[in-house]
Amino acid sequence: MSTPYAKLPAWADYGLIPVINLAVAFIVAGFVVLLVGENPFRAAVILVEGAFGKGTGIAFTLFYATTFIFTGLSVAVAAHCGLFNIGTEGQAYIAGLGIAIVCLSFDSTLPWWLTFPMAIVASALVGALWALIPAYLQARRGSHIVITTIMFNFIAASSMVYLLVGLLKPAGSQAPQTRNFLAGAELPKLNWVIELFGAKIRSAPLNVTFLLALLMAFLVWLLIWRTKLGYEMRTYGHSPKAARYAGISETRIIITAMMISGALAGMMALNPVMGDQHNVAIDFVSGAGFVGIAVALMGRLHPVGIVLAAVLFGMLYQGGAELAFEMPAISRDMIVIIQGLVILFAGALEHMFRPYIQAMFASFSPRSVGMEVVKGRGA
């Protein structure tokens, strides 16, 4: 029994559907706000103004977005190879170790533009190696990558706690973190770019890592759709049997994809560590790896979508903080609920409205859904 295959035009697929999902998420969130006795419209205004209203807000939004671009890309690269990397969180966390080693060793002697490339390599390498072990276990032993990467999140977290309260903590300090980096490991801010447009910024952590994130988004696009390796990854991701038939080594492709994914996750650590806090502290990733899953899903695994989704989540983080500040009835937890709703509608229920939209398109403009190709033209 053949089900008719309908396809939406790209703009509807990548634009309309996410917008509808988002709108529904906000409507439901609006009811939640109503429930706690606040005005949802005012809440929405505060949220958006908090995120984009002032220069500082924009800078914060983009700072958060930087983090989510990395984790979103990380999840997406693995997903294109059919692998669900839940371990982005742990890979980013442990990559902090690589950055710490580079920064603590060189921050007093080298300028930032020499420390930074070394830290990029170190973070990517540590993240990649942390992903290598689950990848190897999946490829050679068949241990499910979801389970192993989750376990590796715990191992990463425990290891980092152990190191941060021991080896990496300066003697005599009470805080579980490394000493603060010197100027040689502090990344330049990008706030002046926003100030060019006339906005004022008090202090915000937006830094050059944002540009690195955009570069990585482009490189990921190149990798997935324009290289032989990306072709092989996509083949394996869609059909492991077809990959076997095409002579693509399962072990090699799983390990390669996971290491790239881990490297991207690792680079995420650069943003908060070198760009903002200037030290490696406990729990500096704080869930960004998991947000990456939502960002990747919402961005339809496409780098452009991921950048946009990352900005959206950056907005929710920044605007949400403002909202919690302005409306006492809306606590931090409420913001998490709203974020959860966005993830629910944009990620998990992504296909809920698709059939209706497809039906609508099919009845208004059949050609746009590629229908004419199916019709009676069999060989």
Next chain:
Amino acid sequence: MAQAAIELIGINKSFGAVRANRDINLEIARGTIHGIVGENGAGKSTLMSILYGFYQADSGEIRVGGKPASIKTPNDAIALGIGMVHQHFMLVDNFSVLENIILGAESDALLKSSIAKARSELDRLEREYGLEVDPDAIIEELPVGLQQRVEILKALYRGAEILILDEPTGVLTPAEADHLFRILKQLKDQGKTVVLITHKLREIMAITDNVSVMRQGTMVATRETNKTTVGELAELMVGRRVLLRVEKGEVEAGAVKLAVKNLTVKDSRGVTMVDDLSFDLRAGEIVGIAGVAGNGQSELLEAISGIRRAVSGSVMLDGKPIDLTGAADPGELRDRGLAHVPEDRHHVGLVLAFEENENSILGYHDDPRYLKGPFLNVDAIVADAKDKIEKYDIRPGNPRLKTANFSGGNQQKIVLAREMEQDPGVLIVGQPTRGVDVGAIEFIHKRLIAMRDQGKAVLVVSVELDEIRSLSDRILVMFAGRIVGERGPEATEGELGLLMAGVERQEAAL
């Protein structure tokens, strides 16, 4: 003529702009076997799905037993006495026959009483229709022929008066198919109505009373079976005259290209699927491997093409061995001139989510023609795909279209074009025309014969005996992992059928 069991009046069904069923009128007389034939995509399955409540017609009326009926779900259909036997069985593999039969029709919250009731009812049905099955057997341990019987029993247990069978013989040996036909005749004698959907015209001629032909969503003709011919039906299906048997000339077979010796292959569960099997394949010949699905043909193909590792034995390609122990790399075998059209094009031969051009390099993506350093040379790939589209008349002719949007026949042509255009010395093909419509079958057969005429060695594995007989210069029959006989193309269907069922095994092994 007897009263109509089912009348379909003016049925229309569109999916978006595709009109799958256009103004269909059909009357099926009570107590007859009614065949419905048509190419893939002609709308047979859609029509039957409307009748069984999977889809709703956009307009039109269904009458069951003369009364207008509203069938919104399969449960409505069952209540009206309509039963369906699907092409892919809807059985729970690790349940017993009895448990499968009562599934969804349990009469009580506790199973015990349902089972007891079902057992006596089943006993009656089995006696009445000659449908013997052990009610306590586990489904996965039964051969497919018996599994199908369970499906029929399921429908009858639910009180079906009208039985729809969708491509029922695809998985059966000729003997099992014969048995099925006897059962169907018995059902007919008991007053049941049978609707048989198939694309095998021979079956239509053998068993049906009436036959309706569908083409592109319309019902083009209904005939009394004994007043029509296979030729007429084929013509009605395709809309033009069809060569049912491709012409081919004599070619002298040349040197041995592929030598398989004492090959043994096990499946993932450790069951021996290919058992000490040997044969030669020469240049300029088509060797056909006939056999009922599941007798080791798939594993044989996979072992030769390097996808599955072999336990023992050897395969020589152009006199040089293929590494079978470490599971040879299929890519390396391609470089050595062995091309493979796999049985399962949906999951193995193609990536349906890919654009057509991306599939046209699958397996050959290491070829420098398609690359610029580590990057894909997209322009070259698309140009190359366009070229193949023209040569193989693949429609629609758009290399950027998603592969899932092509029909089965065109998808198969994409795979064939890819493998044949690499100019391989040896081509192995699994099920060359499975799920492919009549028009494309003719094209594919001609291409395969052209390969042979160019002096290539071609190995064809197919469960379609007609296809094997029409293509092959030599026919090898596979049963239980062994080759149980070799025959020429003039072998009769009966003779091959017996071999396929393993009947002549001892004699043939001598």
